[in-house]
Amino acid sequence: MVELHWYIWLSLGVFIIGLTGFLTRRNLIVVFMSIELMLNAVNINLVAMSHYMQDMRGQMLTLFVIAVAAAEAAIGLAILIALFRTKAAGHVDEATELKG
Amino acid sequence: MKYYVLIPFLPLLGFIINIIFGRSIIKNRAHWIAVPLVGLSMVFGLLTVMDVISGTVINEDLYTWVVSGDFKVSVGFLIDQLTAVMLVVVTVVSFLVHLYSIGYMHGDPGYYRFFAYLNLFTFSMLMLIMSNNFLQLYFGWEAVGLCSYLLIGYWYEKKSASQAGKKAFIVNRFGDFGFGLGVILVFLTFGTLHYHQVFENVSQIAGRTIVLLGYEFDLATIIALLLFCGAIGKSAQIPLHVWLPDAMEGPTPVSALIHAATMVTAGVFMVARCAPLFNLSETAMTVVAVTGGITALFAATIGLVQNDIKRIIAYSTISQLGYMFLACGVGAYGAGIFHLYTHAFFKALLFLGAGSVMHAMAGELDIWKMGGLKNKLRITYITMLLASLSISGIPGFAGFFSKDEILYQTYLKGDLGKVLWFMGTLTALLTAFYSFRIIAVAFHGRFRGSHEQEHHLHESPPVMTIPLILLAIGAVVTGWIGIPPVIGEAIGLEHSAWFYEFLAPVVGHPHAEGSHPAEIFVMTLSIIAGIGGIGLAFYLYSGNAERADALVKRPVLKKIHTVLWNKYYVDEFYGLVIVRPVLWVAKTVVEAVTDIGIIEAVVNGVPRAIGRLSERLRVIQTGLVSHYALWMAGAMFLIIAFLVAK
Numbered sequence: 040m041v042e043l044h045w046y047i048w049l050s051l052g053v054f055i056i057g058l059t060g061f062l063t064r065r066n067l068i069v070v071f072m073s074i075e076l077m078l079n080a081v082n083i084n085l086v087a088m089s090h091y092m093q094d095m096r097g098q099m100l101t102l103f104v105i106a107v108a109a110a111e112a113a114i115g116l117a118i119l120i121a122l123f124r125t126k127a128a129g130h131v132d133e134a135t136e137l138k139g
Numbered sequence: 140m141k142y143y144v145l146i147p148f149l150p151l152l153g154f155i156i157n158i159i160f161g162r163s164i165i166k167n168r169a170h171w172i173a174v175p176l177v178g179l180s181m182v183f184g185l186l187t188v189m190d191v192i193s194g195t196v197i198n199e200d201l202y203t204w205v206v207s208g209d210f211k212v213s214v215g216f217l218i219d220q221l222t223a224v225m226l227v228v229v230t231v232v233s234f235l236v237h238l239y240s241i242g243y244m245h246g247d248p249g250y251y252r253f254f255a256y257l258n259l260f261t262f263s264m265l266m267l268i269m270s271n272n273f274l275q276l277y278f279g280w281e282a283v284g285l286c287s288y289l290l291i292g293y294w295y296e297k298k299s300a301s302q303a304g305k306k307a308f309i310v311n312r313f314g315d316f317g318f319g320l321g322v323i324l325v326f327l328t329f330g331t332l333h334y335h336q337v338f339e340n341v342s343q344i345a346g347r348t349i350v351l352l353g354y355e356f357d358l359a360t361i362i363a364l365l366l367f368c369g370a371i372g373k374s375a376q377i378p379l380h381v382w383l384p385d386a387m388e389g390p391t392p393v394s395a396l397i398h399a400a401t402m403v404t405a406g407v408f409m410v411a412r413c414a415p416l417f418n419l420s421e422t423a424m425t426v427v428a429v430t431g432g433i434t435a436l437f438a439a440t441i442g443l444v445q446n447d448i449k450r451i452i453a454y455s456t457i458s459q460l461g462y463m464f465l466a467c468g469v470g471a472y473g474a475g476i477f478h479l480y481t482h483a484f485f486k487a488l489l490f491l492g493a494g495s496v497m498h499a500m501a502g503e504l505d506i507w508k509m510g511g512l513k514n515k516l517r518i519t520y521i522t523m524l525l526a527s528l529s530i531s532g533i534p535g536f537a538g539f540f541s542k543d544e545i546l547y548q549t550y551l552k553g554d555l556g557k558v559l560w561f562m563g564t565l566t567a568l569l570t571a572f573y574s575f576r577i578i579a580v581a582f583h584g585r586f587r588g589s590h591e592q593e594h595h596l597h598e599s600p601p602v603m604t605i606p607l608i609l610l611a612i613g614a615v616v617t618g619w620i621g622i623p624p625v626i627g628e629a630i631g632l633e634h635s636a637w638f639y640e641f642l643a644p645v646v647g648h649p650h651a652e653g654s655h656p657a658e659i660f661v662m663t664l665s666i667i668a669g670i671g672g673i674g675l676a677f678y679l680y681s682g683n684a685e686r687a688d689a690l691v692k693r694p695v696l697k698k699i700h701t702v703l704w705n706k707y708y709v710d711e712f713y714g715l716v717i718v719r720p721v722l723w724v725a726k727t728v729v730e731a732v733t734d735i736g737i738i739e740a741v742v743n744g745v746p747r748a749i750g751r752l753s754e755r756l757r758v759i760q761t762g763l764v765s766h767y768a769l770w771m772a773g774a775m776f777l778i779i780a781f782l783v784a785k
Contacts, residue, residue: 058772062765070764135762 046087054080067122067129071115078108143187143197143218146230147265149180153258161251170241173254177230177237177261184230184265191223192641198271198335205274212332217271221645224476225268225408228483229401231613233261235606236396239491242603243392243498253293253390260286264401268408273322273332276409280318280369283402284311290397291389303385310382314372321365328358338415345419363416363423367430370406374460377434381710383457387449391494394449399456399490400483407463407479411472414646418470425555428468432549432559435461437707439569444703447504448493448581451573455530456486458566462545465559471548472646473639477621478545480638481537484613485529489574491607492523495599496581500592508588509581515596518604520582522611527578529614531571532669537618539669542567544623547661551651560661567665571672579680625658 057076064070082101089097119129126133153176157169165172190197200213218226237257244253263286267279292304322332328344329337347358370376375383386398397403410417410427417423435458442454459482466475497503499516513520529536532543546567550560586593598604620638627635634640639648679687691700705711759770
């Protein structure tokens with residue numbers, strides 16, 4: 040039996056990896072992957088807690104998160120294609136037209 | 140049948156149609172809307188007058204307008220004998236002026252706007268005279284003022300016209316302030332604004348006093364004088380007469396309708412309507428009579444020397460309005476209203492005749508540039524001549540009967556009456572003089588205008604001359620319903636003074652006891668004054684007016700002439716005492732302190748502060764997604780840290 044705190048450590052680790060990637064990488068695809076990592080860290084946390092507390096609501100919520108992640112990936116890829124078309128590159132720091 | 144309701148609302152309908160569709164669809168066909176509707180209103184008006192003559196008096200509330208606690212006001216109509224007289228004047232003159240305007244305003248770029256305003260004026264004036272309470276009277280009072288402003292400044296591209304409009308509006312504000320206070324005081328005293336409720340209980344306030352600013356005043360006097368303030372402004376009496384001559388900047392039909400026949404007589408109408416109130420106060424009556432008498436003489440003297448044809452007639456209007464107030468002030472309301480009624484016809488005719496002359500002379504106003512017009516403008520000349528004979532008080536014409544009754548009633552009113560009567564008779568002489576000065580200078584002699592003007596001279600089209608002819612008939616015959624008994628008996632007429640009997644249920648009879656010798660004495664003197672004035676005008680201004688020129692060269696007369704020419708410097712006096720101090724306060728106090736110091740400081744300061752703040756904040760907005768994400772993560776961290784620490 041793996042104890043609960045291992046799951047939380049794992050979740051935290053995955054989240055920090057995702058966050059670091061999100062903040063530091065310039066490639067839009069990598070940024071999206073980092074976001075997926077963060078979402079899945081949350082999922083791990085939710086499932087572990089749900090099992091620990093014997094409450095199915097946590098696992099329900101996980102299904103929602105997966106659905107949102109799928110939608111987010113679809114929109115994100117659309118943005119990515121639009122960015123490729125206009126800038127011919129997938130780097131986030133090139134899209135700065137909206138700054139004040 | 141409530142068809143009387145249509146009388147005011149048909150012109151309102153015309154206004155609504157023309158103001159909405161005039162610019163885009165109706166354009167130069169605006170008269171097809173405006174004139175028939177006013178004509179229809181006139182037909183209903185005259186039918187209603189027939190009913191009143193046969194004895195029906197209508198007093199009905201149609202719609203509850205304002206309810207607030209004890210304060211209840213309805214839109215309602217009171218059509219009694221006094222309203223009937225006004226209905227004849229307003230609807231008939233209004234219709235004829237509308238008709239005349241088709242020709243006079245032909246081709247004007249604002250044609251539809253002119254007819255829309257004229258319709259609105261007719262509506263407002265009818266609401267004023269048909270009202271059965273003070274608030275509706277006040278509504279009509281202000282609405283005709285608005286229309287007057289709009290129509291004086293009708294040619295708003297002209298600086299002088301737009302300024303004259305403002306002047307009329309602002310000067311009237313002074314009078315209307317008092318009038319408004321008067322209406323409020325009526326409500327506070329009687330608890331109602333309905334005419335019949337107020338006038339039924341009016342005897343209760345006799346002898347009651349009111350404390351104002353620590354002094355005790357007679358309540359009836361205060362109410363009457365406050366109401367009279369409004370009349371002074373609207374009817375251009377001293378000291379608020381200055382706006383009327385300037386109002387001549389408006390188109391001539393407007394001068395004829397608003398500034399001669401109807402709106403300016405609203406003051407007289409109001410005083411007659413409130414006769415039960417005024418009768419309670421000897422002081423107020425004296426003020427009314429003296430104001431009227433002085434104004435009559437004062438304006439007539441200015442009219443003697445002016446050269447602008449419309450301004451001469453405008454001063455004449457002020458002077459004649461003075462007569463009407465003189466009559467009201469001596470208790471002869473019937474005579475005042477009778478003069479209002481005859482004056483409406485001959486004065487509207489004088490203005491429309493002047494308009495016809497201007498039409499022929501390409502807008503020329505200076506009578507010295509005219510001359511000899513009688514051969515070219517035959518109809519205009521004959522009708523103007525009839526109007527001038529009428530205003531001069533030549534026996535048989537309308538003006539004679541009304542003016543004579545006023546002078547006679549004034550003569551009977553004690554010592555003050557004798558003085559006022561003398562001033563009135565002198566005014567009659569001056570009236571005849573300045574009226575026939577126009578005839579002698581503009582219509583007789585030889586032409587003094589430019590060659591082009593002479594070539595262009597022509598009689599106006601029938602649409603303009605027909606109203607002139609109809610008004611000329613009015614200027615002759617309207618007086619025949621009020622022939623003084625002394626003449627009526629001589630020519631074997633019974634009930635010759637029918638008009639005064641007709642009005643008596645509303646305004647009563649004057650109390651003074653008269654005698655036939657006195658009446659004949661007054662009448663003879665006024666006829667001599669009229670004929671003398673006419674003779675003097677022709678004597679001085681025949682040929683090339685050498686005699687008048689010689690007269691003015693004498694030192695004393697030259698000084699008087701200068702004073703009269705400058706209208707007693709009243710405008711200059713107001714400019715110095717009121718306009719300049721007000722402008723000074725506006726510039727130094729209101730503009731510098733309130734406007735710039737407070738309002739502008741706040742209004743401009745708030746956005747400037749926000750602008751400065753955002754200039755600092757915009758540095759954060761780099762446009763780099765990872766920076767934003769960092770901000771987000773940092774904020775999240777702080778929030779979590781805060782929650783954990785708590």
